[in-house]
Amino acid sequence: MRTIKLASYFVIFFLILSTLGFPSNWYVNKNATGGIYNGLSWETAWRSFSAINWSSINPGDVIYISGGTDSLVFNETLTVGANGSSNNYLRIMPGKFSPSPSGHNGRVIIDANGGDRNIYVAGSSGNPRRYVYIKGFECRNGIRGVFLENYAKCIIIDSLYIYGFYGQAGVRLDASYEYTIDSITIKNCRIITPNYYNGQTDGIYVQRSQRTLIHNNYIRIRNQDETAHVDAIQAHLSNGFIIYNNILISDSVNSPEGGGMPIILGSEGNNPVIIYNNFMYMGGIWYPSGNYSTTCNLR
Numbered sequence: 001m002r003t004i005k006l007a008s009y010f011v012i013f014f015l016i017l018s019t020l021g022f023p024s025n026w027y028v029n030k031n032a033t034g035g036i037y038n039g040l041s042w043e044t045a046w047r048s049f050s051a052i053n054w055s056s057i058n059p060g061d062v063i064y065i066s067g068g069t070d071s072l073v074f075n076e077t078l079t080v081g082a083n084g085s086s087n088n089y090l091r092i093m094p095g096k097f098s099p100s101p102s103g104h105n106g107r108v109i110i111d112a113n114g115g116d117r118n119i120y121v122a123g124s125s126g127n128p129r130r131y132v133y134i135k136g137f138e139c140r141n142g143i144r145g146v147f148l149e150n151y152a153k154c155i156i157i158d159s160l161y162i163y164g165f166y167g168q169a170g171v172r173l174d175a176s177y178e179y180t181i182d183s184i185t186i187k188n189c190r191i192i193t194p195n196y197y198n199g200q201t202d203g204i205y206v207q208r209s210q211r212t213l214i215h216n217n218y219i220r221i222r223n224q225d226e227t228a229h230v231d232a233i234q235a236h237l238s239n240g241f242i243i244y245n246n247i248l249i250s251d252s253v254n255s256p257e258g259g260g261m262p263i264i265l266g267s268e269g270n271n272p273v274i275i276y277n278n279f280m281y282m283g284g285i286w287y288p289s290g291n292y293s294t295t296c297n298l299r
Contacts, residue, residue: 023060023088028052029095029104030072042066042095042104049074054081059131060088064098067106074110077142079120084131089156093135112142114166122149128180135159143167145191148184150176159188167199169234170219175208179239179269185213193223193230200259203232203248210239210271214246221250221260229259232280240271244278252283260285264297273298 029045084090095104118139123129128151135158139145145162162170170191175181203219232248253260262280
C-alpha cells in the first residue's frame with residue numbers, strides 16, 4: 001500500500017512539473033545551414049527576424065541573435081511579437097550572452113536602410129506589449145532607432161548603441177492616449193545623432209508616457225543643420241520621470257526651430273519627477289536671432 005501511495009505522489013509531482021513548463025532558448029542566425037530552421041539551435045536557427053515564430057515564445061524565454069565571429073548586419077526591423085510576465089521577462093539579446101557563444105559573439109547590427117525603425121515594440125488596448133527586455137544591439141540608419149508605440153508596459157531598453165538615425169529620435173515613446181505607455185526603462189545606452197540632418201533628431205523623445213526611468217546613458221546631439229530641432233531628452237504630455245547618472249551633451253544649435261537643450265521635460269501628471277547626478281552641457285546657439293534657454297527646462 002505504501003509503495004502505491006509513493007508511486008501516486010510521483011505521478012502527481014511529474015504532472016505538476018509538466019504543466020508548469022520551463023523557459024526555452026531560441027536562436028536567430030542568418031547564416032544557419034541546418035536545412036530545418038525552427039529556432040531551436042544555432043544550426044537550425046531562424047534566419048531572419050521575420051521568420052521568428054512568435055506564437056511559440058513564452059514568458060521567461062530568451063531569443064539569442066547571432067553576431068557571427070565579428071559582426072552580422074540585419075537589414076530589417078526587429079518587431080517584438082510576444083510578451084513576458086512580471087516575474088519572467090521575455091529577453092532578446094546578442095549571441096555573446098548565449099550558453100554557446102563561440103562563433104556568434106560578434107556585434108549584432110540592425111540596419112534600417114533609411115526605413116522607419118530598427119526595433120519596434122507596440123501592442124493594442126486589449127494586449128499591450130509588456131515585460132520585454134532588449135539588450136546589446138547596434139541600431140543605425142533608421143528614422144527612429146527604437147520605437148515604442150500605442151500600448152506598452154514594463155519594457156527595458158539596455159545597452160543599445162543607436163546612431164545614424166534620421167528623424168524624431170534615437171528612442172521614441174509615443175502612446176495612443178495619456179499613459180498607455182507605462183514603466184519604461186532606458187539604461188546604459190549610447191545615442192549619437194548625425195552631424196547634419198534637416199529635421200528633429202532628439203536623443204530620447206517621450207509622449208503620453210508615465211513612470212519613465214532613464215539612467216546611465218550617454219546622449220550626444222551633434223546635429224548642426226539650420227532647420228534642426230534637437231534636444232537630448234524631450235517629453236510632452238507625460239507623467240513622472242526618474243532621470244539620473246546620464247551624460248547629456250548638446251554641442252550647439254544653428255536653427256530658428258530652437259531646441260538644443262539637454263533636458264526639456266513636459267510632465268503634466270501627478271507622478272513625481274526626480275532628476276539628479278546628470279552631466280548636462282549646452283554648447284550655445286549660432287542662429288543670429290536665437291535666445292539661450294536653460295540646460296534643464298521643466299514645464
